[in-house]
Amino acid sequence: MLRAERLRHAFGRIRALDDISFTLAAGETLTIFGPNGAGKTTLLRVLAGLVRPQAGRVHLDGGRRAVGWIGHAAHLYGHLSVRENVLFWASLYDVPGRERPARVAAVLDRLGLGGRADQPVRTLSRGLLQRAAIARALVHDPSVLLLDEPFTGLDLAAAAEFRALLHELAAAGRVMVLATHNVEEGAELATHVAFQRTGRFVALAPRGERGAPEIAHAYRQAMADA
């Protein structure tokens, strides 16, 4: 369960978050659409516990241990191999020592990195780097996933696979918050949709039966108003 209560945060005169509230139960996915600078990344960082909001609160079952983060930055060390990286992050999330090698191997296989597990991260292409970052985020089996433009750098095939993976994770009860400016990528996954602009949610509603084109239309309208 994830709940945001009246979050407010500003950097200088720029309002990054302006009275944001929502609640998500297990298995629900909130996709936030918004232009650059709307505050999507700030919202995710506040939810993750990286930033303490100037007002409002976040309730996240399980705390930081339960959060998996996938964003533009890979959070990986170039001079360590893929496996070494994922093992390191797993250990910081207190994955028990005995289980670690098996869990790491499993998640690497799931993401198609089994063959490259011992390659140094700095030799990976952008697409593979992103996949390794996803492995890092999932190895500790987080119940909440925060995704900040996660499809960046993935080619069509990899993106489709990743979407399938996310569907699986949602079906298994994970809570997900996905921020993106690309409606096609994020619409199908959502159970709830929000449009964010200059820190505010100008719309927040269950997706219902709407498909990507409808949501895209609603998004364009919401951005054109006011």
Place this chain on the structure above:
Amino acid sequence: MRDVLVHAWLVLRKDLVLEWRARTAFLSTLVFTVLVLMVFNFGRDPTAIGPRDLAPSVLWVTFTFAAMLALNRAFQLELENQALDGLLLTPMSRGSLYLGKFGANLAFVTVVEAVALPLFALFFNVPVLPVLAPLALVTALATIGFVAVGTLFSAMVIRTRFAELLLPVLLLPFMIPPLVWAVMTTAKLFAGRPLSEMDGWLRLLAAYDIVFVALATLLFPVTVSE
């Protein structure tokens, strides 16, 4: 408490592995150290100044520069792929992160010092062995002092402009007291004075270390929070 140490150790080990794989910082520090020793030796008039007159100052200038070079790289390691954010996302306490970085810096500087000392003894013809134990003590105490404050400050400057320039400027007033105490103690050691004469400075060094390690651990979360 045990968790704090375990996590700190994980960070420390990761840093040392990265340092070993990249090796650039270590090698350049060593080269620089040898250079300093040679310059001091060739820069004096052998008829006017005996090597032992310069010895304590030379030794400590060398150690200080080694510490500065080590501190510069401490948080730079985390810049690639924004790994620092990754570390802050984990359930690890901020104190663990500080202790891990502090330990890694300490290890790095200690290795450089251990290499520099025999070279120093060789070039400057100083009888180091008879006073090795107290010298090691003074060195350890002063190094802990530099590194404690330096690790704290390097976390701050990493997000500023001119980070590498700013760190020495900020550190200067904090390095001078332990440096002065260490140099004076070293001078007395090389002159064969009894340990009782250095009592005051050793106590000051110890007090400085305790106070600043505690203060740095306390203040560190402020430097990485947002």
Place this chain on the structure above:
Amino acid sequence: MKHIRVGRWITAVALALLAGVYVRALVFTPVERMQGPAQKIFYVHVPAAWATMLAMGLVGVASILFLLVKDHRYDRFAEASAEVGTAFSLVMLTTGPIWAKPIWGTWWTWDARLTLTLFLFFLFVGYLLLRSAVTDPGLRARYSAVLGICGLVLLPFIHMSVYLFRTLHPQPIVLKPSAPSLPGPMLVTFLTSVGVFTMLYVGFVVQRYGIGQLREEREPPHA
């Protein structure tokens, strides 16, 4: 604006009193037997060093308060105190050697006061440089507070270093450091001077605080 006005008044009064102190020190206070007229710089330098240390101490205290309470006014005060402290220490570091050269024959001595002021100057410069290197106001305030607190904690160590060093390396000429051993009229001059310098510090800081407030009104740190 109110702060600046009040500050200007305090400064004006303090400067007038300072002139009075000069007159009293030079004309009406007895000459010290062993060191002669040169000793009179003591009435200006020691209080100035005191004010500089006060400036640093208050930066430290304000920093602690800021981190505890997160009230930006403490940060504004710390910035004001640091700038005033820098100015004071710069004046001391330039007048000290200028006075020392004809009197003692060297530009610099490792005299306790001068050394302490040099340290304080480094701390202040570092503090101001850090502030200028951070663009986000919230981060700037937090980083400055960390540095301010470290500086405050460093002060006793500097003190102990300088005095320990002096007892082992006695200077040929050492100005008497502490007031209580002064006879009557000298003590009065000295204490008055300390009071005046403190007042001068207050006047400058209040003005600078006011300026800081005006600047922030143009660009608020947090909405």
